[in-house]
Amino acid sequence: MRQGPTITTIAERAGVSIASVSRVLNGLPTSEATVRAVRVAAEELGYVPNSVARSLKSSRTNQVAFAMADIGNPTYVAMVRAMQPVLKDAGLRLILHSTDADIDDELDVLRRLGERYADGLIISPIRVTERHLEAFAEARAPVVVIGSVPAGTPVDNVRADSRTGIRLALDHLYALGRRRIGFVNGPLDTVPGAARARAYADALTELGLPHDPALIEIGDFYREDGAAATRRLLARTRPDALMCANDLIALGALDVLRAEGVRVPEDVAVVGTDDTDLAPAAWPALTSVALGSAERGRRAAELMLDRLSDGDAEPRVVTVEPRLVVRGSTCSQKGIS
Amino acid sequence: MRQGPTITTIAERAGVSIASVSRVLNGLPTSEATVRAVRVAAEELGYVPNSVARSLKSSRTNQVAFAMADIGNPTYVAMVRAMQPVLKDAGLRLILHSTDADIDDELDVLRRLGERYADGLIISPIRVTERHLEAFAEARAPVVVIGSVPAGTPVDNVRADSRTGIRLALDHLYALGRRRIGFVNGPLDTVPGAARARAYADALTELGLPHDPALIEIGDFYREDGAAATRRLLARTRPDALMCANDLIALGALDVLRAEGVRVPEDVAVVGTDDTDLAPAAWPALTSVALGSAERGRRAAELMLDRLSDGDAEPRVVTVEPRLVVRGSTCSQKGIS
DNA sequence: GGCGTCGCCGTAAACGTTTACGGAGAACCC
DNA sequence: GGGTTCTCCGTAAACGTTTACGGCGACGCC
Numbered sequence: 236m237r238q239g240p241t242i243t244t245i246a247e248r249a250g251v252s253i254a255s256v257s258r259v260l261n262g263l264p265t266s267e268a269t270v271r272a273v274r275v276a277a278e279e280l281g282y283v284p285n286s287v288a289r290s291l292k293s294s295r296t297n298q299v300a301f302a303m304a305d306i307g308n309p310t311y312v313a314m315v316r317a318m319q320p321v322l323k324d325a326g327l328r329l330i331l332h333s334t335d336a337d338i339d340d341e342l343d344v345l346r347r348l349g350e351r352y353a354d355g356l357i358i359s360p361i362r363v364t365e366r367h368l369e370a371f372a373e374a375r376a377p378v379v380v381i382g383s384v385p386a387g388t389p390v391d392n393v394r395a396d397s398r399t400g401i402r403l404a405l406d407h408l409y410a411l412g413r414r415r416i417g418f419v420n421g422p423l424d425t426v427p428g429a430a431r432a433r434a435y436a437d438a439l440t441e442l443g444l445p446h447d448p449a450l451i452e453i454g455d456f457y458r459e460d461g462a463a464a465t466r467r468l469l470a471r472t473r474p475d476a477l478m479c480a481n482d483l484i485a486l487g488a489l490d491v492l493r494a495e496g497v498r499v500p501e502d503v504a505v506v507g508t509d510d511t512d513l514a515p516a517a518w519p520a521l522t523s524v525a526l527g528s529a530e531r532g533r534r535a536a537e538l539m540l541d542r543l544s545d546g547d548a549e550p551r552v553v554t555v556e557p558r559l560v561v562r563g564s565t566c567s568q569k570g571i572s
Numbered sequence: 573m574r575q576g577p578t579i580t581t582i583a584e585r586a587g588v589s590i591a592s593v594s595r596v597l598n599g600l601p602t603s604e605a606t607v608r609a610v611r612v613a614a615e616e617l618g619y620v621p622n623s624v625a626r627s628l629k630s631s632r633t634n635q636v637a638f639a640m641a642d643i644g645n646p647t648y649v650a651m652v653r654a655m656q657p658v659l660k661d662a663g664l665r666l667i668l669h670s671t672d673a674d675i676d677d678e679l680d681v682l683r684r685l686g687e688r689y690a691d692g693l694i695i696s697p698i699r700v701t702e703r704h705l706e707a708f709a710e711a712r713a714p715v716v717v718i719g720s721v722p723a724g725t726p727v728d729n730v731r732a733d734s735r736t737g738i739r740l741a742l743d744h745l746y747a748l749g750r751r752r753i754g755f756v757n758g759p760l761d762t763v764p765g766a767a768r769a770r771a772y773a774d775a776l777t778e779l780g781l782p783h784d785p786a787l788i789e790i791g792d793f794y795r796e797d798g799a800a801a802t803r804r805l806l807a808r809t810r811p812d813a814l815m816c817a818n819d820l821i822a823l824g825a826l827d828v829l830r831a832e833g834v835r836v837p838e839d840v841a842v843v844g845t846d847d848t849d850l851a852p853a854a855w856p857a858l859t860s861v862a863l864g865s866a867e868r869g870r871r872a873a874e875l876m877l878d879r880l881s882d883g884d885a886e887p888r889v890v891t892v893e894p895r896l897v898v899r900g901s902t903c904s905q906k907g908i909s
Numbered sequence: 910g911g912c913g914t915c916g917c918c919g920t921a922a923a924c925g926t927t928t929a930c931g932g933a934g935a936a937c938c939c
Numbered sequence: 940g941g942g943t944t945c946t947c948c949g950t951a952a953a954c955g956t957t958t959a960c961g962g963c964g965a966c967g968c969c
Contacts, residue, residue: 258958283686283712287689290924291628291925293924307653313644328667349618351622518830595927625926628924628926628953630926
């Protein structure tokens with residue numbers, strides 16, 4: 236772990252100037268003899284260029300940061316996983332920030348961009364506030380937002396389409412003959428909670444189904460909350476299908492239905508959202524609305540690359556199409572996923 | 573996104589030298605008047621220090637890299653998640669490398685440490701080869717290895733104890749009266765595969781159970797491979813319990829047992845390994861050997877912090893104790909996890 | 910042979926910090 | 940009032956690169 240060689244060390248050993256060393260190392264035109272001398276010296280010394288010094292000069296760090304609430308959440312894992320190869324191919328490193336869904340933490344990450352430790356930031360905010368919009372406008376490096384952002388915000392933007400996703404799920408349930416389709420949602424003051432509530436209502440309307448408030452229940456986005464919400468819902472009415480705002484909620488619903496001796500999917504069909512790894516692990520395997528986390532991550536990374544190569548292009552908005560992944564919790568013939 | 577202010581800008585505006593600006597910003601003793609002038613100027617300009625320049629001077633990047641095979645793997649997710657708060661509290665950023673289980677990629681990461689883009693590297697190699705050992709010895713920054721490493725290797729080391737873990741699982745199954753305990757393992761040329769094979773054999777011996785080769789089957793570490801291996805095993809013998817080398821294999825085993833009408837846990841008890849999120853999601857919920865991924869991540873991060881503050885301390889080895897998490901796949905009264 | 914051209918190379922400045930060093934002035938003591 | 944000490948501050952060097960600029964020798968041309 237001794238002090239590593241620098242271009243100065245190489246220059247001395249090769250008997251040339253540091254400028255020549257730099258030129259050789261960067262492939263600029265140089266005489267054959269110099270090239271050889273430098274190459275040999277660099278090889279012998281085991282030279283590795285110092286990326287910090289390079290960054291200072293070039294004002295490029297070759298790093299991109301990604302900020303999300305919690306890396307334990309499968310949605311974000313899928314995004315990271317999909318970003319990784321895109322960035323790697325472009326020679327960029329990935330820095331991870333977990334904000335614990337803390338808005339001040341998110342804003343702090345935005346502010347810290349001024350430290351120039353990264354060339355750009357991909358952020359998936361838990362909720363987009365006024366202060367976020369200001370921070371986006373003042374950001375000292377390109378920002379790509381995963382999640383919706385008002386038109387005119389000077390950032391690139393990748394969106395999911397939970398409206399269409401829920402529509403797909405309800406169409407599927409309707410086609411299976413289900414007419415009393417319950418909805419177990421997350422909190423309405425979160426971005427996905429609010430969007431999914433609207434989407435559910437609209438889908439009912441379009442299918443010509445009645446709006447029955449008894450069929451709607453709200454809990455948090457975790458398994459126990461989903462179970463509790465399902466219990467409350469079953470206590471007052473009898474649905475023949477349950478749409479759940481994420482896969483954990485759906486697992487909770489499965490727990491309760493099983494405990495009450497309700498058959499899935501014969502008596503009640505269950506649909507999750509996000510199509511995480513948990514969906515195929517459940518029994519019966521969970522039909523789930525895939526909102527394209529991986530695709531969103533990949534597209535965000537691509538937008539970032541474009542932005543880094545052309546800083547003044549118009550901000551772009553990309554919407555990722557949802558897919559419905561049908562498994563055993565809605566179609567019994569799909570018994571083994 | 574204009575060119576940000578530097579200490580030079582501040583110095584001009586405050587009418588002092590850049591040295592004074594730096595002193596104020598770093599809290600070194602300075603006159604009251606200068607402090608105020610600099611503070612005001614910095615505030616007005618919205619100054620944020622450039623971390624690259626600082627790094628060049630201090631040769632500290634405040635970044636730590638973590639290299640693992642695949643961020644999609646729940647084991648690594650748990651590690652990352654646990655490292656994050658430790659590093660964050662120490663003011664360190666986390667850089668993620670996915671190596672796709674490619675040894676050359678791993679070695680490349682090690683070599684690139686010479687670029688000094690990070691102060692240290694935590695790596696969880698898929699397998700530790702001779703070339704790894706050389707690379708560890710030549711690394712230009714501190715390395716912490718998650719996984720076992722021969723004594724004398726100049727790196728800090730965090731180990732799981734799959735031997736004890738499997739022992740715990742087999743004791744549990746034995747206590748439940750199971751005597752024909754099968755083992756569905758992963759490939760023997762991987763570190764965990766080899767270790768778990770030995771551990772299984774030793775546990776049998778210690779329990780005084782016969783070694784029946786018919787009870788052992790090998791596939792890859794994925795669900796379908798686990799299912800196929802289980803099918804092969806069931807075709808030739810009838811175990812009353814199945815120990816599986818990871819949770820995905822166990823899920824595959826559950827699939828096959830269900831398809832063949834074998835009751836779990838009444839006829840065959842099933843145990844997974846790693847205690848991932850999938851274990852409680854399965855039905856019946858999977859008893860699993862927790863090898864402490866989160867704890868290993870946390871300890872690795874802590875070792876890194878220690879190493880960064882005292883570079884010459886003796887390399888340390890930390891072993892994380894396994895735990896057996898009992899759920900419905902071995903004890904039916906635990907029906908709902 | 911003088912002159913322009915060209916290829917190669919070295920000097921030095923720059924990126925934005927931190928910090929060693931020394932100078933200027935005030936305060937203090939005798 | 941001269942010396943010592945102390946506080947505060949500015950100058951400049953350094954971290955390891957990249958790159959603009961100019962010098963120098965070789966070569967070709969008239």
